[in-house]
Amino acid sequence: MRFPDLSDSAPLTTTEVQALRSLYRACNASQAEWRSAIVLADRLSAQMETAEEYDQGQSFQHHVEAINDAHSGAYRYERQLGLTAWRYASAHTVLGIMVLDRVVTGAPALSASRVDKLCEEPTLEELRRALSIPTELLLSARKHPSFWKRAAEERQELLTRLHYTHRDIRAADPARPMTEQEAWSCRLTDHSPPNMDPMYDGMLEPLIEICEQTPLEINWYLKNSEAGVSQAVTL
Secondary structure: OOOOOOOOOOOOOHHHHHHHHHHHHHHHHHHHHHHHHHHHHHHHHHHHHHHHHHOOOOOOOHHHHHHHHHHHHHHHHHHHHHHHHHHHHHHHHHHHHHHHHHHHHOOOOOOHHHHHHHOOOOOHHHHHHHHOOOHHHHOHHHOOHHHHHHHHHHHHHHHHHHHHHHHHHHOOOOOOOOOHHHHHOOOHHHOOOOOOOOOOOOOHHHHHHHHHHHHHHHHHHHHHOHHHHHHHHHO
């Protein structure tokens, strides 16, 4: 999906547009490589099962060892790319929602320093706050209650999964469990132990979908809502 042409959208600043476009492309590139890595790891996993079956009871296990080593490397690669995709997808999600929210509410443009800060990976709390903004407000230009309802349900499911991740991060180190606030204040890429399932499981795909849709929603609002058109004319 292509990034919409927002360069002539009066309510948006050049900094906001450039940051959104850059994060959008980074998200697309990283998630494409992550999905390719998943395919590679799955293929090697299937080869492992076949190799173990063929070499069962044999004196030499070099085939099994080779596939196992390759699979271990592919799995680590997949996790690293998943964390990279999370870093960009979570940042784009927060920045995109913040820009859409401020356009919808008529708030002042984000400062360059604020945009720069929002391009960093957000904490779980920053992500939670952004995802908690009512979708009925953000998508007000759509004028379809059924659209709002579906979007709200999807957003609530993602928030629920975020709470599960928060819980898992708190308990990741039994020797030093985090407080609730400590866990909300951390970044996921810093707390995804290799001996546990990836902390982004169940959340990365929905975040990528938000990344793909938010620029389109900004564009839709500016072109279709009375308030958006009015802002463009005024500015």
